[in-house]
Amino acid sequence: AMAALGLCRAFGALLLSAGPRRARPPALPPSPQHWLPGPVSAPAACRGLGGSAPRCTTDPLWKCRTKYTVRPVGMKKTGGRDHTGRLRVRGIGGGHKRRYRMIDFQRLRYEEGAPPEPFTEKVISVRYDPCRSADIALVAGGNRKRWIIATENMQPGNSITNSPHISRMAVSASEGDAYPLGALPVGTLICNLESHPGKGAQYIRAAGTCGMLLRKVNGTAIVQLPSKRHMQVLETCVATVGRVSNVDHNKRVIGKAGRNRWLGKRPHTGLWHRKGGWAGRKIKPLPPMKSYVNLPRVKAVE
Amino acid sequence: VFPGVRQAQWLTKTKLVEGLPPAVQGIMDNPALELQELEERAKHMVSHARLWDTAEAAPRRERYCPVLFENLIHICRLMSGKYPSLSKRMLARNCRVAAMWERESILLQVRGLSGILMNSMSPIPPVSSKEEILATKEHVLETFYPIAPTIDLQEVNVYKELNDTGFRDGYPYSYPHTLFFLESANVRTDRFRPEQLRAKMLMFAFGNALAKAKALHGNDPKVLEQPVVVQSIGTDGQLFQFMVFQLNTTDLVSNDGVKNLVWVDSDQNLYERAQCVPEVKKGVVTKPAGISGFQPDTFKKFLALYLHGTV
Numbered sequence: 001a002m003a004a005l006g007l008c009r010a011f012g013a014l015l016l017s018a019g020p021r022r023a024r025p026p027a028l029p030p031s032p033q034h035w036l037p038g039p040v041s042a043p044a045a046c047r048g049l050g051g052s053a054p055r056c057t058t059d060p061l062w063k064c065r066t067k068y069t070v071r072p073v074g075m076k077k078t079g080g081r082d083h084t085g086r087l088r089v090r091g092i093g094g095g096h097k098r099r100y101r102m103i104d105f106q107r108l109r110y111e112e113g114a115p116p117e118p119f120t121e122k123v124i125s126v127r128y129d130p131c132r133s134a135d136i137a138l139v140a141g142g143n144r145k146r147w148i149i150a151t152e153n154m155q156p157g158n159s160i161t162n163s164p165h166i167s168r169m170a171v172s173a174s175e176g177d178a179y180p181l182g183a184l185p186v187g188t189l190i191c192n193l194e195s196h197p198g199k200g201a202q203y204i205r206a207a208g209t210c211g212m213l214l215r216k217v218n219g220t221a222i223v224q225l226p227s228k229r230h231m232q233v234l235e236t237c238v239a240t241v242g243r244v245s246n247v248d249h250n251k252r253v254i255g256k257a258g259r260n261r262w263l264g265k266r267p268h269t270g271l272w273h274r275k276g277g278w279a280g281r282k283i284k285p286l287p288p289m290k291s292y293v294n295l296p297r298v299k300a301v302e
Numbered sequence: 303v304f305p306g307v308r309q310a311q312w313l314t315k316t317k318l319v320e321g322l323p324p325a326v327q328g329i330m331d332n333p334a335l336e337l338q339e340l341e342e343r344a345k346h347m348v349s350h351a352r353l354w355d356t357a358e359a360a361p362r363r364e365r366y367c368p369v370l371f372e373n374l375i376h377i378c379r380l381m382s383g384k385y386p387s388l389s390k391r392m393l394a395r396n397c398r399v400a401a402m403w404e405r406e407s408i409l410l411q412v413r414g415l416s417g418i419l420m421n422s423m424s425p426i427p428p429v430s431s432k433e434e435i436l437a438t439k440e441h442v443l444e445t446f447y448p449i450a451p452t453i454d455l456q457e458v459n460v461y462k463e464l465n466d467t468g469f470r471d472g473y474p475y476s477y478p479h480t481l482f483f484l485e486s487a488n489v490r491t492d493r494f495r496p497e498q499l500r501a502k503m504l505m506f507a508f509g510n511a512l513a514k515a516k517a518l519h520g521n522d523p524k525v526l527e528q529p530v531v532v533q534s535i536g537t538d539g540q541l542f543q544f545m546v547f548q549l550n551t552t553d554l555v556s557n558d559g560v561k562n563l564v565w566v567d568s569d570q571n572l573y574e575r576a577q578c579v580p581e582v583k584k585g586v587v588t589k590p591a592g593i594s595g596f597q598p599d600t601f602k603k604f605l606a607l608y609l610h611g612t613v
Binding site: 119120121122140141142143144145159 | 447448449450452453
C-alpha cells in the first residue's frame, strides 16, 4: 500500500497520460456523453462512431505497475492530452521515446522485515534519466536496489546513510545522506525535501537546485526554496544533503529547433501579441512563508 | 551489480585461484598426446561449425554453438583409442539438478536444468593437496557491506528440501565429471556476460558437487575426507571459460573453517574472427575469408579438462 502510494505520488510529477485506444476490454464504465456548446473540435479519441463529443478514454494505461522494479518501464506519451482525450497543455508532443525508471523519492523506505534504524547504501552507478533534468543513481543496500535522484558529487562506490533519528547535536552530514531536518545543522544545502513526514520528496528535485535550512523553531524547520520562498515543515521531514546533480543543466545551449523537438516540445504559436501586464520584470515582495505545519491555534478565549 | 563470481564465492564459501590447477597443466604439457595434429582437426571443426554448416551466408549462433561443441567432443572422444578408460563416460542433456544448503541462517538452493553434463564411472581425484585445503582456513571471505550477499536472488517458497543429483542410485556413471554451458541465444541481451556465465558455472558446479557429496556421505555438514571435484566449461561459441571446482566441506553455515576451492581460467578465445565473406574495402581485401587467430592453447585446455581423471 505504501509502495503504491509512493508510486502514485511519483507519477503525479508526470503528466496524466491518456491512450486514445479503445482496444482495452470494456471493464471501465463509459462516461456520460458531454454535449459541448460552441464549435465542436474533433478530439483525438473520435473514431467515427457518430456524435462528436469525446467519450471517456481509458485511464493512464501505462501507469498500472504497483510493484517496484529497477528495470526501465515502457511509457506512453500523452501529447498534452488528459484523461478525456482533449488537449490540456499546449506545446507537448513528439520527441524521442523514453522509458521510465521508477525513482524512489522516499529515502527512508525500509525493506520488508527491516527495523526502522539508520542504514547505509552503496552507490552502484550514476546515469542520465530521460524523464527529468537531474541524473539518477542506482543504489543498493541489504537485499534491494533502487533508483534515487543523484546529488552533485555522487560517484559509483560511495556510501550514503539514511537515518530517522534526531539528536540534540547536529549531525555533520556528508553529501548524499538523508537525515531529518531537525538533525541537520542550520545553513546546510539540501534537496529532495518532503512537505509532510513520510510523503516522499516533492520539492527541490530539478538539476542543480538546492534549498537552504534557515532556522529551526520549536519542532519545525524553515527552509528556503530555490524560488526564494520560505517553507515551514516539521523537523521530522527527511531531506538529502547537497545540490542535485547535473549542475550545468541551465548553461546548456539548445542550438537548434530540432533539439527542442527531440525533447518533446512543440513550437510556440507565431501570432504576434501586444505585451500586456504579464510581460517584463517584476519586483515584488516575497510571498508569505508557506507553512505545512498544523500548529494548534492558541486562542485566549475566556 | 558487481561481478557475479564474487557473490557466488560468498554463497558457496569458495576461494578463487587464478589459472588452472597444476594437474591439468601437467596433462597439457604432456608431449605424449600429440596435440599438433589435433590442432589441424580443431581448426577444421571450427571452420565447419562457423562457416560451412549452413545454406545461408553465415550460421547463427544458435546453430554454430552446439555444432562446435559437438565437434570438439568428437575430437576428444577420438582419444579413447589410447586411453580406454575414456569410454566410461556418458553425456546427459537437460538433466535436472537440485541442491540445498544453508549459509549463515539463510537457506539457499540451486535448482534447474544444468546444461549438458558429462558423467563418469570413477570420480576425479582431488586436485589440491591437503596442505592447500587446510590453508584455506585462513582465507577470509569478502563481505559486501552494505549490500547483502543474497541480493538479486529470487525468493521462493520451498516445500521440500531437495538434494538430487538427477540420477537414481545404482546408475553406473554416477560421478559428475564436467558441465558444459552453451550460451547460444542469438540476441546479445539474452546471453550471459562472461562474468555472469562464470558465476552460473560456479553455482551449478557447486550444486552438482554438493548433491553428489550429500548422496555419498549423508546430509550432515562436515569436512569431506575425499573432496569432490567437478569441472565446468562455458562458452558462447568463441570465448571459453574453464573452471575446476573442488568441494572440500559441506559445512557452509559458518564463515570460518575449511573453504572450497575453485580454479578459474577465464576469457580464452578459441579464434579471433571467422569471416564467411571476405571484407573488401575500396577494392582491397582487408579481412580474408576463413578462421583467423586460432589459439591452440584453448583447445588444449579443453582436451586436458576432458582427459583429467583418466590420464
